[in-house]
């Protein structure tokens with residue numbers, strides 16, 4: 454073998470996909486990173502209490518260190534070990550929605566490294582609802598910091614294969630738990646001084662679902678991404694395909710991009726006059742949860758077609774449809790960069 458090739462082989466870490474919780478546990482206990490399945494999207498997990506592992510997460514993703522990480526625990530008792538205080542409304546919502554796609558922004562205990570929260574005194578924490586990851590978390594005596602397992606700025610992964618596409622050679626192991634059931638990131642909520650709920654990011658649990666449990670309206674958190682880079686889940690440079698994407702009424706967009714190579718992401722129906730292989734109908738039966746589950750895979754597939762533009766239908770602005778529109782809107786915001 455050529456000398457350079459030997460060197461390359463030595464620095465290249467082989468990434469294995471498997472279903473072995475013990476193997477995942479072994480790597481995590483040794484400060485390594487593992488791709489883990491959750492019901493939202495796949496996470497890039499490391500020991501949240503080990504600063505070296507946390508640094509590896511930022512490096513592998515190429516994620517700016519001012520962008521804080523969500524930490525994952527296996528039970529509510531474990532969650533309480535890492536936060537100073539739990540508002541009554543947090544507990545009420547947890548009883549209903551956890552394990553599940555709801556992240557709580559709560560005052561952190563000192564044991565959580567500042568690096569995880571980008572210096573904030575609040576930590577984002579949740580209990581993911583996936584059998585493999587729940588048993589992994591319950592077998593560990595530390596929480597897992599786990600942002601989405603994709604290079605910073607690209608579309609979040611919803612299968613083990615997506616993780617491999619973005620992080621091959623950068624992590625030793627991906628725990629394969631099948632396609633993510635929800636397919637969108639978690640909803641993030643925090644609390645104001647009076648312990649009322651503030652919505653930081655739309656996601657797998659809709660505002661309506663939260664309001665139904667609380668029997669009151671919830672407000673959006675007022676944050677300026679420029680002034681508060683730590684809440685940068687709201688920065689626009691997220692979730693974006695490389696191909697320019699436009700969201701709106703498909704028939705009108707189609708006229709606007711006449712003569713261009715077009716791919717289409719629509720809710721329930723195909724569009725006349727466009728090659729079927731370039732069309733992705735997210736839910737023929739009109740089910741928003743099913744559409745959410747298929748969204749990121751459709752974005753990846755349309756991106757691979759190397760067309761001029763992706764045209765995405767605006768979804769009904771209700772329930773999880775709002776989270777779908779939020780992600781498509783963020784992708785569109787990347788066009789001008």
Ligand code: AMP
Nearest residue numbers: 521522570575576577600601684685686
């Ligand atoms: P990701 O795990 O890639 O879906 O992104 C995590 C997102 O959660 C961040 O970009 C922030 O928007 C939000 N987040 C995590 N931790 C905090 C925190 N301590 N304060 C405010 N927002 C947070």
Ligand code: MG
Nearest residue numbers: 600601609691
């Ligand atoms: Mg992400």
